Amino acid sequence: MxxxxxxxxxxxxxxxxxxxxxxxxxxxxxxxxxxxxxxxxxxxxxxxxxxxxxxxxxxxxxxxxxxxxxxxxxxxxxxxxxxxxxxxxxxxxxxxxxxxxxxxxxxxxxxxxxxxxxxxxxxxxxxxxxxxxxxxxxxxxxxxxxxxxxxxxxxxxxxxxxxxxxxxxxxxxxxxxxxxxxxxxxxxxxxxxxxxxxxxxxxxxxxxxxxxxxxxEPAGTPEAARVLLPRIRAFIDDHLADPDLSPDVIARAHHISVRYLHRLFQAEDVTVSRWIQRRRLQRCRRELARRQAAGHTIAAVAHRWGFTSAAHFSRVFRAAYGMTPAEWRDTAAHTPPTALPQTPTPSYRHILPPPRPVLTGETDRTAA
Known part of the structure; x- marks a missing residue:
């Protein structure tokens, strides 16, 4: 040296x-x-x-x-x-x-x-x-x-x-x-x-x-899932108002297959479509409780967050929270904001039927 x-x-x-x-x-x-x-x-x-x-x-x-x-x-x-x-x-x-x-x-x-x-x-x-x-x-x-x-x-x-x-x-x-x-x-x-x-x-x-x-597919790499999942969830939250949001759209936006996207959500014990629906319901429930939104119809709130059918929205809202959107809005109107319960995670287990299987070539659109 x-x-x-x-x-x-x-x-x-x-x-x-x-x-x-x-x-x-x-x-x-x-x-x-x-x-x-x-x-x-x-x-x-x-x-x-x-x-x-x-x-x-x-x-x-x-x-x-x-x-x-x-x-x-x-x-x-x-x-x-x-x-x-x-x-x-x-x-x-x-x-x-x-x-x-x-x-x-x-x-x-x-x-x-x-x-x-x-x-x-x-x-x-x-x-x-x-x-x-x-x-x-x-x-x-x-x-x-x-x-x-x-x-x-x-x-x-x-x-x-x-x-x-x-x-x-x-x-x-x-x-x-x-x-x-x-x-x-x-x-x-x-x-x-x-x-x-x-x-x-x-x-x-x-x-x-x-x-x-x-x-x-990088299925065996936990680092991929650790980085991708938060980004996918953020993407979903940013596009909840789009009624065409679907697993196919999400997969294309992140350059992965629909199959791999579903595999990422298996650890969450929920399908991708159910996750989208859950996030939409949470946004609707929060908006219906706001006094500033009292002049908006329930159908308008549902449409704002990606639901295409008011009747379907009412059914899934009642199944998730145990009351209709109108009953929830009435409860919120007569309860001080600080006394309202926090928006819970909607539960579908034993209430809604399991999602039907997606056939080859068919787009999974059950979230709306």
Whole structure:
């Protein structure tokens, strides 16, 4: 090790917050910078060949750990990177690198694929395979580095991931970009146990990525459900007034199949259509109790929240709450607002018949 080689980070004590290491070229003599920068990058990602002019070699690299995952932020001038591992089976210490390009441009070549990256794009690289990466202008990246064995995707799954960019405007990009950014930026603040948990979420999302590339539903990835369900519920709440809201519409808006959408709601012990109906009933019940809405007919309130039939609305309201909409409005009108019961979750069990099965090709529209 030369006198100007990057110093290793000290080993943390059990329970400590995760330590970070900063490598920077500005304090290194100009004639030693290229060797210093190459060693810093190689320690963080893998053994690399770095091509950069001495007078352009300027950069900083901040890195820390989240369990088995290393996070890194690189700010650098233009450079070219090459990785040429021996043509043998991947070793146990080889890594995958998930990189977000924050600023600049990049061209990644791996496994006979070429990825042209712009700001916001995310790409996966396999450090067990030959790699070429060109950064023609100053750039910033945020990366996660972890053992390639951890995602348990198999060689076919890994090949589907590498050098295939995920763009920021896509559904998968909206999942990955904020999580990756937050993990890299805040890694040093996590206690180790929380860091391990966050690292597992990253691995779950890689499973989502692999399933997306293979054209499969990411049913076995809890991270997908954890992120998708709140967004789907918010989408439903934002579109309750639309009488055409249906599982098919919701699935298309979130780029998933209707079958997978129903699977997400199985854990809620309710169908998608019943969930829509429940939310509509809650909104109607709340509005009918408002004195400002006393001049609105019950049919108008029902129509406002997506019910197309006043008679159907009255039936499902009575089944859910044990009284008709008119009886509820009358009760609310003669009761102080602070004494009114909170809007309960409508109950259909043992009151309404189970929803009929949806035939192939038929749209599930029972929510209205």
């Amino acid at each position: 030369s006198p100007h080689s990057p110093a290793p980070a000290p080993a943390p004590a059990p329970g400590d917050r995760l330590p970070g290491t900063l490598y920077a070229t500005d304090a290194i003599p100009l004639h030693l910078r290229r060797a210093y920068w190459r060693e810093a990058l190689s320690r963080t990602f893998a053994e690399l060949d770095v091509t950069v002019a001495d007078d352009q070699c300027a950069g900083s690299l901040r890195t820390s750990r989240l369990g088995h995952v290393r996070v890194a932020t690189v700010d650098s001038g233009p450079m070219r990177v090459r990785r040429t591992p021996a043509p043998a089976a991947p070793g146990p210490d080889e890594h995958l690198v998930v990189t977000l390009l924050v600023r600049g441009a990049a061209r990644i070549e791996q496994d006979e694929r070429t990825a042209e990256l712009g700001p916001g794009d995310i790409v996966v690289c396999d450090m067990a395979r030959p790699l070429r990466a060109d950064f023609p202008t100053p750039f910033r990246t945020k990366s996660l580095v972890f053992p390639r064995r951890l995602p348990d995707l198999g060689e076919a799954g890994l090949r589907r991931l590498i050098a295939r960019p995920v763009h920021p405007g896509t559904p998968l990009g909206t999942l990955l970009l904020p999580l990756l950014t937050t993990l890299v930026d805040t890694a040093e603040t996590y206690p180790r146990a929380l860091g391990d948990a966050q690292a597992r979420h990253v691995l779950d999302l890689l499973g989502v990525m692999a399933a997306d590339r293979l054209g499969h």
